[in-house]
Amino acid sequence: MGTENLSIEQINKGYQKKEFSVSEITQLFLAKIKKDKHNAFISVNEQALAQAKKADINLAKKKPNKLFGIPMAVKDIIMVEGLKSTAGSKMLANYVAPYSATAFKRLQATGMIVLGKTNCDEFAMGSSNENSSFGPVKNPHDQTRVPGGSSGGSAAAIAAQLAPVALGTDTGGSIRQPAAFCGIVGVKPTYGRVSRYGLMAMASSLDQIGPMTKTVKDSAYILQAMAGFDEYDSTSASQLVPDFPRACQRTDKSLRLGIVKEYLGQKIQPEISLALDSLVTRLKKDGWKIKIISLPNMDYALAAYYLIMPAEVSSNLAKFDGLLYGLRSEKKLSLDEWYKTVRSKGFGEETKRRIMLGTYILSAGYYDAYYKQAQKVRTLVKNDFRQAFNNVDVILTPATPSTAFRLGEKINDPLSMYLSDVFTVGANIAGIPGLVLPIGQDKNKLPIGVQLLANYWQEEKLFHLGNYIENNLVPLNKI
Numbered sequence: 090m091g092t093e094n095l096s097i098e099q100i101n102k103g104y105q106k107k108e109f110s111v112s113e114i115t116q117l118f119l120a121k122i123k124k125d126k127h128n129a130f131i132s133v134n135e136q137a138l139a140q141a142k143k144a145d146i147n148l149a150k151k152k153p154n155k156l157f158g159i160p161m162a163v164k165d166i167i168m169v170e171g172l173k174s175t176a177g178s179k180m181l182a183n184y185v186a187p188y189s190a191t192a193f194k195r196l197q198a199t200g201m202i203v204l205g206k207t208n209c210d211e212f213a214m215g216s217s218n219e220n221s222s223f224g225p226v227k228n229p230h231d232q233t234r235v236p237g238g239s240s241g242g243s244a245a246a247i248a249a250q251l252a253p254v255a256l257g258t259d260t261g262g263s264i265r266q267p268a269a270f271c272g273i274v275g276v277k278p279t280y281g282r283v284s285r286y287g288l289m290a291m292a293s294s295l296d297q298i299g300p301m302t303k304t305v306k307d308s309a310y311i312l313q314a315m316a317g318f319d320e321y322d323s324t325s326a327s328q329l330v331p332d333f334p335r336a337c338q339r340t341d342k343s344l345r346l347g348i349v350k351e352y353l354g355q356k357i358q359p360e361i362s363l364a365l366d367s368l369v370t371r372l373k374k375d376g377w378k379i380k381i382i383s384l385p386n387m388d389y390a391l392a393a394y395y396l397i398m399p400a401e402v403s404s405n406l407a408k409f410d411g412l413l414y415g416l417r418s419e420k421k422l423s424l425d426e427w428y429k430t431v432r433s434k435g436f437g438e439e440t441k442r443r444i445m446l447g448t449y450i451l452s453a454g455y456y457d458a459y460y461k462q463a464q465k466v467r468t469l470v471k472n473d474f475r476q477a478f479n480n481v482d483v484i485l486t487p488a489t490p491s492t493a494f495r496l497g498e499k500i501n502d503p504l505s506m507y508l509s510d511v512f513t514v515g516a517n518i519a520g521i522p523g524l525v526l527p528i529g530q531d532k533n534k535l536p537i538g539v540q541l542l543a544n545y546w547q548e549e550k551l552f553h554l555g556n557y558i559e560n561n562l563v564p565l566n567k568i
Contacts (some may be wrong), residue, residue, distance in 0.1 A: 090110065090427055092114065092117060093117055093118065093121060093250040093253075093271065094153070095253065095309055096253065096302075096304050096306070097147075097153065097155060097156065097253060097254065097302070097307045097311075097358065098306065100114060100158070100181060100304075101157070101427055104153055104157070105152065105153070109265045110145050110148070110151045111144040111145050111158035112141040112142050112144075112145050112147060114158070115138055115140075115141035115204070118139060118160050118204055118251060118252055118253075119133065119137060119204065119275035121251050122204060122246075122251050126138040126244075127228075127229055127245045128223070128225065128227060129162075129207055129245040129251055130162070130206065130207055130208060130242065130246065131165045131177070131208050131221075131223050132165070132206045133205060134169075134203050135281075136171075137202055137203065140397070141158070141160075144158045144200055149554050153567045155310050156196065156199035156201050157199060158201075158202065158481075159200075159204075159253060159254060160252055160253060160258070161196065161201050161203055161255060161256065162205060162206070162242075162243055162246045162251070162254070162255040163203055163205075163206055163207065163208050163243075163255070163256045164206070164240050164242065164255070165177060165206035165208065165209055166209055166213050166258055166288065167256055167258065167287065167288055167289075168186040168189055168190045168193070168287040168297060169186055169189050169190070169193055170187065170188050171185065171186065172185065172205075172561055173206060174185075174186040175206075175222075175223070176209070176289050177209045177210055177211045177212065177213075177221040177239075178212055178222050178435065178436065178437070179435050179436075180409050180414075180435030181250050181414075182416075185349075186287075190286060190287025190321065191286045191287055191321060192284055192298045193256065193287065193315075194400055195317075196256075196311065196314055196315055199314050201254075202299055203261070203314065204251075204278070207240075207242030207245075207246055207255060207317055208221050208224075208226050208241065208245075209238070209241065209242050209441050210241070210263075210439070211437045212291050212402070212440055213240075213260055214291065214439050215238040215239045215439055215506075216237065216239070216263075216266060216365055216507070216509040216510055217237065217238045217241070217371075217494075217499065217506065217509075218235060218236045218237065218238040218239065218241025218245075219235060219496065219497070220438075220440070221240070221242075226242050226245050227496070227497060228245065228493050229248040229249040229271065230271065230493070230536060231493065231534075231535065232493060233496060234270075234495050234535070235270065235493055235538070236267055236271050237265060237271065237489075237493065238266070240255075240259075240263045240264050240267050240275075240301065243255035243256065243257040243267070243449050244257070244268055244271040244273055244275070244301055245271060245562055247271070247301055247302065247303060248271040248273055249286075249428060253307070254300065254301070254302050254311060255301045256298060256299070256300050256301070256311075257299060258296055258297065258299070259275075259277035259296070259513075260291050260297075260342075261398060261510045261513060261517050262277075262509075262514060262516075264276065264277050264299045265488055265513050265516075265523055265538075266489055266509060267278070268488070268489065268526075268539075269489045269492075269525050269537070269538025270492065270493040270535075270536065271493075271536060272530075272536030272538070273301060273309070274300075274304060274305050274308050274526045274527075274559075275297050275300070275301045275518070275524070276299045276300050276301075276312060276518060276523070276525075276551070277297075277523045278297055278316065278522050278548060279326075279328075279521060279545050279546050280295075280297055280324070280517075280548075281309075281325055281326035281328070281541060282330075282522070282546070282548070283312070284298075284315075284317075284318075284319030284321065285324060285325070286319055286321040287324050290401075291398075291403045292397065292398040292402055293401055293405060293516075294397070295398060295401070295517045300315075303557050305337060305526060305552055305556045306337045308524070309333035309336065309337050309556075310393050312333055312374070312548065313332070313333045313334060318566045328546050329503035331549045332549075333549055334552075336418075336552040337555075337556035339553045339556075344478070344553065345481045345482045346378065346379045346483050346485055346488075346554070347379070347381070347477060347481035347484045348379060348380070348382065348485055349384050349484060350383045350384075351383065351385065351387050351388060352384075352387070352486050352487065352512065354488075355512075357487055357490050358491060358492060358531065360529075360531040360537065361487050361490070361492070361537050364528050364539075365485070365487055365528075367529075368485070368528050368539060370557065372562070375561070375562070379485075381482065382480060382481055383473075384477060384515070385464065385473060386469040386471075386472075387515055389469070389470070390518050391508070391510065391511050391514050392466070392515050393463040393464075393466035393467055394514040394518055395507060396459070397463050397464065398443070399447035399450060400451050400460050401444075401447070402447050403443070403446075403447025403450075404447070404451070406436075407437065409436075410431060412427075412428075413414045415432075415435050416434060417431065428534075467518050470515055470519050471519045471520070472484075472519070474515070474544070483541050483542065483543050483550050483554050484543075485539060485540070486512050486542065487512050488513070488525045488539060489509060489513075489538065490508065492507065492531045492535035492537060492564065493536075494509075515542075516542055520545065521543045521544060522543050522545075522546075522548045523540055523541065524551040524552070524555050525538045525539065526538060526539060526541075526558065526563075527563065528558065528562075541554055
């Protein structure tokens with residue numbers, strides 16, 4: 090195994106045994122990023138190597154914590170002080186963040202080193218990473234295919250061995266779907282578990298920052314460090330943060346597992362159905378209790394999501410008008426002409442589509458018919474999950490209806506693109522946590538992922554089961 094493919098624990102052990110230094114590891118990844126052909130990064134941290142050299146000095150003085158000196162990549166919609174934070178948009182092409190997101194600062198405090206900012210769909214709007222103003226990201230398993238979105242740059246960075254860890258954001262599956270497409274682990278925490286302060290908002294009631302890693306335990310370490318209450322975020326919860334890495338060490342089979350009846354009838358790529366069936370069979374053989382459950386309103390979750398999300402997008406992106414934020418026009422224009430010129434030039438097609446749709450949904454005469462009805466469906470979806478978790482501890486579902494599709498295949502068919510999120514949006518609508526990990530490959534050797542869902546604040550159950558699957562049931566742990 091090459092040094093660039095080591096997990097957090099393996100890198101940490103290498104530091105302790107003096108097999109390599111922080112500077113050597115950081116230089117290795119920086120050199121690979123420089124040669125990257127997947128367009129995974131938008132910018133590189135020019136101070137990364139200097140920070141690594143300081144870390145080596147500190148490393149010589151004391152035993153490091155597990156995250157000390159671990160390089161990471163950060164999705165370019167998460168603020169890092171002194172680095173460009175473009176959100177994948179021309180509107181913020183030269184914007185340099187004046188402060189850092191709380192989630193990043195907590196990881197930085199452990200001694201982690203940021204390699205750079207990863208490419209993403211503009212303002213996190215997309216399921217393929219083809220909506221970035223800086224060009225599409227290519228899937229490392231097949232460069233003719235998408236890596237998923239909107240955190241496709243972060244997923245591709247890990248799959249291409251350009252970074253051992255990356256931060257992504259998940260609004261409707263934007264961590265979990267790219268994780269499935271790229272064969273890595275991705276976690277969407279419970280809404281409120283991780284501070285959103287310093288995250289450029291797309292849809293405020295849905296967005297969450299989460300880890301993307303090589304292994305389940307790596308994600309547990311990252312979430313452990315960045316979770317917890319933040320006084321700067323009014324949606325941050327004061328919920329106790331469990332010992333997530335310890336949950337990975339559990340070997341008991343006490344969790345009750347559920348398979349969703351409504352998902353069995355969905356149009357799913359046959360190889361994904363076979364992989365999930367095989368996993369369930371092996372879990373049963375190993376002694377795990379599995380039952381069929383019902384989520385009767387899940388058929389409406391995707392429609393509700395694509396009403397709630399653009400409504401919030403329309404509101405959140407109104408500030409990018411070229412006056413306080415965003416591009417500016419050099420011409421002398423009336424106010425109406427100014428808005429039209431700046432926003433037309435600054436935003437991409439998908440972003441414009443969602444702003445217009447959201448504005449329509451919130452307009453007089455349509456608010457009650459669309460937005461209000463979607464919020465009612467949201468309540469029904471939450472109630473479905475609450476009822477389900479009275480009977481099971483973890484729900485297993487496909488992560489995606491297909492493996493990674495080809496670049497350009499769905500770019501002109503928004504509805505088909507939106508259906509990529511059919512299995513992931515429910516967790517965001519309800520606010521529950523979800524974890525995706527690889528369980529196999531299709532005939533084209535493209536990764537297949539499984540999604541695990543748990544009740545509010547019970548991420549440790551996801552790490553318990555996910556780690557068991559990863560280390561006991563998946564023959565290709567690292568796809």
